Amino acid sequence: MSYCLFCHQSYSETWSWAALFGLNAEPLLCQSCSAKLELIKGEICRICGRSFSLFPEQYRQGDFCYDCIRWEEDEEWTGVLQQNRSLYVYNDFLKEVIAKIKYRGDAELFKAFSPVMTSTFKSFTRSALLVPIPLSEERQYERGFNQAEIFAQSLTRNVYPLLKRVTHEEKQSKKTRKDRMAKKNNPFLITDEDSIKNKSILLIDDVYTTGSTLRYAAKVLKDAGADQISSITLAR
């Protein structure tokens, strides 16, 4: 018998969604909770990994969605985020799960997904530095933890918190005006530039929504000399 990490009901492990989906692992959730998850499968956008089966035809062009095409058409952003892959559709159930993690501090709940994440994204995590998306210090203080960092730690021991979210004042102070203009909207800084030079970076976050957070993070890394930057998230 195991206990569902979401609803805490006991369940037997003899059933297997993994076999059904051709995965090597399954979430540590009971049957009824697992059934509410929608795995992203089939055709996806080559960059952001969104499922095309849930996406009207007029918003895609070939293998790309229009959001990604818009980013890529802007010279400043071309190729900045190489690709994102997400495991599940961000549906109502997963919204509840993530709210429970973030706002009720149930960080253990990430462990429910680590077997599936680890096996699905093995090829990504093996060859890159795992960098979680940081919270602002204020937010982290309120919450007591950064969910992206805990999520990353549930996948591997080698997590590198190399990004920092800066406050407005910090951003203003130690930069030239030109620098300031260029980086005006980017909330991220790198804490140790030497360790990212020519490296492949894998950013980790809980959810990919508009993609701008991950792209801003990728941008500072790229500008500081990282080789390529991809990302994985639990939900998309």
Ligand SMILES: [Zn+2]
């Ligand atoms: Zn359950």
Ligand SMILES: [Zn+2]
């Ligand atoms: Zn896309």
